[in-house]
Amino acid sequence: MEYKKIITKDDCYMFGQGTHYEIYNKLGAHLMEIDGVKGTYFAVWAPNAVNVSVVGEFNNWIGFDHNMEMENDSGIWELFIPGVGEGEMYKYVISTKNGDTLYKSDPYGFWSEKRPGNASKVANIEDYTWKDKKWHEKKENHYEEPMSIYEVHMGSWKKDFVDENDEDGFYDYKRLAKELVAYVKDMGYTHVELMGVLEHPFDGSWGYQVVGYYAPTARYGKPVEFMHLVDEFHRAGIGVILDWVPAHFPKDAHGLAMFDGTPLYEYADTRKGEHPDWGTKIFDYSKTEVVNFLIANALFWVEKYHVDGLRVDAVASMLYLDYGRQDGQWVPNKYGDNKNLEAIEFFKHLSSIMKQRNPQAYIIAEESTAWPKVTADPKDGGLGFSYKWNMGWMHDFLEYVKLDPYFKKFNHNKMTFGLTYAFSENFILVLSHDEVVHLKCSMLNKMPGYPADKFKNLKTAYTFMFGHPGRKLLFMGQDFGQLQEWSEARSLDWYLLEEPEHKDLHEYVKKLLHLYKKYPAMYTETKGYDAFEWINCNDNDRSIFSFIRKTGEENYKNAIGFVTNFTPIAREDYRVGVPKAGTYKRLLTTESGETKEVKYKAKKGECDGMPYSLDMPLHPFESVIFEFPKVAATRKSHAKSTKGKKAVNKK
Template sequence: MVTKKKAVKKLQPYEIGELDHYLFGQGNHYEIYKKLGAHEVTAGKKGVYFAVWAPHAKSVSVIGEFNGWDAAADRMERQEPLGIYTVFVPEAKDGQMYKYCIETESGELIYKADPFANYAELRPGTASRITDVSHLKWTDDRWMESRKKWDNKENPLSIYEVHMGSWMRHPGREDEGFYTYREFAEAITKYVKKMGYTHVELMGIAEHPFDGSWGYQVTGYYAPTSRYGTPEDFAYMINYLHRNGIGVILDWVPAHFPKDAHGLADFDGTPTFEYADPRKGEHPDWGTKIFDYEKPQVRNFLIANALFWIEHFHVDGLRVDAVASMLYLDYGKQDGQWVPNKYGGNQNLEAIEFFKHLNSVVLGRNPGTMMIAEESTAWPKVTGNPEDDGLGFSLKWNMGWMHDFTEYMKLDPYFRKNAHHMMTFSMEYAYSENYILVLSHDEVVHLKCSMLNKMPGEGFDKYANLKAAYAFMTGHPGKKLLFMGQEFAQLREWSEERELDWFLLSEEPHQQIQNWYRDLLHLYKKNPALYELDNDPAGFEWINKDDIFRSIFSFVRHSKGKKKNLLFVCNFTPVAREDYRVGVPTKRQCKLVLNSDEKEYGGSGEKRKEIYKPVKKECDGQKYSFAYPLPAYGVAVFEY
């Protein structure tokens, strides 16, 4: 007897099949965002295919403008084994708002935004919007091709950290005056090119309900915030920056999410995205939920999200927020508020494996991109290879350097001799990770003062201190990041509620600081000695790190093969040293390439020689030396 084979239904590309379930269940469906969410399709006729993961829901309906928000109109079909609900709605159209009406196990109805939505209603609204992001227009082929060969270790990386909503606003408008993505693209490009940054890092781009969270409490992981325009506008911005040779980094938040009723918290009436045990699943200090890194589908949600920004929207890197809070089970918790791992320790073993998987996949699939860790502890091998038990990040924020540096700079110059080690200690561990030196938004809020107002003294002293600080940072090994407004010595602390105080640039001291930082950035970009050996001890040499009582630091940055080297001399006291002698490793002439005493930087404008010829006279342990009149808080950079 011949048995007939059961006919297998041929799936449409948008439909979810067995392979999708298998990969999502394993945590390896790296393009799951193309299946879950709302996608415009043609199934006989045009409409929208909705798919949502709600494993413990009793039932799910999609409600929206297309069906009068009627929960009975478009009930979704449950697919096993993972509990993914799907429905095709021919009446649904681009731009319409929608939500999922979820019936929980207890029979309660809850209304949730789509975790995979690509667009959202402008806050305070909380609905998702149907939008098609599958046909974005890109003309940045040259950038994307060159990115494949780009190496963050050997190339210049100077980052301008920006909060879009408060960088610049339209004055006098009845609405909030935000620049759109398109307007911002053109304005920021002009400014960044003038200043000399290589990359822009954008805070708070994924959709979030509360402005005061700065974008670090996300409800729409797959949606560029609607505050500044559509996803197409967002793509235009990335494309525009790339065409002008500027890289884009986004802040990315896989550590926690808010409890807003429309968000991920208790998504199907149970802890779906978060750990079920509140001792693992909640941050008591932040009032937020913690992702369950043990659950494959949750890991998949986050890894696919990282790939979505980098592959679909051409973003060049992600700065991963609050990494330390993910690595430690007891982060920000008291005894009794956390659960040890199976070995009795405080390490989150699932988060560690998540990072290794995340970084291996993102960087493996996208050569030339960056995964950057904001990690504030001494966790080993953050930028080490996963094969060697590292976490696999490209770069790590150097929070130790930032703390020591800012604490030193706050001191009255008279007391700096007692804290001299705070400026030299960082070189003891400079090569243990691939570092970025950061002066970020976190350092200029919550009564910490702006960078200028951290500086001691009044008037000239404040500005001169800041110039010396920025020069030291530029010369120190490590990539660079500075938060917006600090490049022109913003007086007030930053607030997301207003634009930067651009009017300060009408005052000479602020313009002079901007001139100084601009020329430091251009010096940095132009000289491989300042970036190509950041992770190699051969790239840095102290000339004198022990001039404690005069608080002067001198050092050399070497290029590969020592073809072109830069000597930095930084004076951190208000005492001029007219007879200052500095040692050099060679008899070759030294050319003064940057002098903080120039008039355009707020200095005296006193004329100085351009060329200095070392003589055979021992100084600073070097065979050769030359004399240079070093002003109060003076900085001089020489090329040889």
């Protein structure tokens, strides 16, 4: 029986132009009813195949019983199969020009078989009822709002081996929707960044070698259950960021590599199409259909799954043709240099269409070089990203904090240099998973000294980080002092919270996160250097940094001060300069058990180049965050207020 075709000439044209931004509604597997018959419609792009057929549970995996037809010489093959329902597994059987037979998963499939299986599964993602309307009705400019990100690998956040036959112990999306959401909200993070959501075959890749770009991993449940997780984060007031990998993909036989017997998704020339270090394929950004696949995928996660942002992995590897290569292993562009012009245009296209269709969404670049204008508008020669990971700051910061205190005074500039370029991009300060693996030590064990000193040092390091301009990101476990390096194969060591020092660190980070959200001066970034002022950046002998965060208002209204002592030496006579008279209030100290309210009365007299100073005795490794005096009412406004009261009394 013949059924009407779903793929139209317009679909083929737009896909060929790279502008079919909802191509996922046509390609892939879609449950539907045609001429009164229920079944599943399959469509796949394989322009160089001799024949394509669909196999699955419905035909006992026997090839060539369900041959597809190519539509309009577009390279798109399609077929409606009656009776195929939700949850059924399938693959495409591709006959190549070389006479090979390939069994491929669906590049546009919405659901996958749980690894080690690799078949695609028919899924219905249209009927979920979203409950996050209030979240999406918010019209805030995210550049003006706080952003403190909890980076989490869901498979190793917590494990529970309740089933003796379950060798993974994974929490599913439903359980994560209760426990992970509650944890992130209680701690005070504003966002969560989820690693490894897109389907991938190998746990050890952490989700950075993707096969199923349109499928949330089956490790933790069904697609609609992942929707529920996103929904619950939003209902708790927490934004959701996904790791997204348009830079490369693995060579697994069931995946995108040599999809129709030819280098379809990847560059044909291995000098452009393969990463020698990673053993992966590189997308061919010169092909409009490949660009369409990726850009539609980015929009898919924002529009179908309601995620708020995408953190783009390995951006530098896309921008530079010689990334990870020696001379002779790469091909210069038409101008003879090392810039990948096609990847540059891809980013500009992606950021422009995302901003047009989803202006509240954001795209974050993991970019580790000095490439200019990563977060500038494409109209101004930029790439159009919303934010960029500040890898330079991270490197300098970690090099400094892990030093023995004696050597810190010789490396003082490592902590001050970042301020020279802090507002050149929209930065996120990151202490990510990459910094606590491969023998780099956990954050706590990077710290020098005896165990008690390590905790104090880390609290002061976090205080400096939260005072420094830039959004914040901490990887899971860093907020309570995980001792072991992270591994995707095991849970975080939550039992450490039973130890007083770990619990104290955990409570301190929680206070820091809530303070960050409460005081706009701590997250004001759009004012540039009007939002930051050094008090003393040259106190290298004592390894103390003091500075002010501001909202850009006059007279230091709503300003917050920071003092961080990076040595185990008490400074009982320490004084910090301040710009105005009045009484200052301590908001937070790293000293354990210090809960009493402390106020500092400003004394007139020059200190740190300021006209006033505060007596602020410091304990070893102590950091203090303090609030500036509230701006007093002017005489004029006070007179108006008094006049009003008299009028009321007289009446």
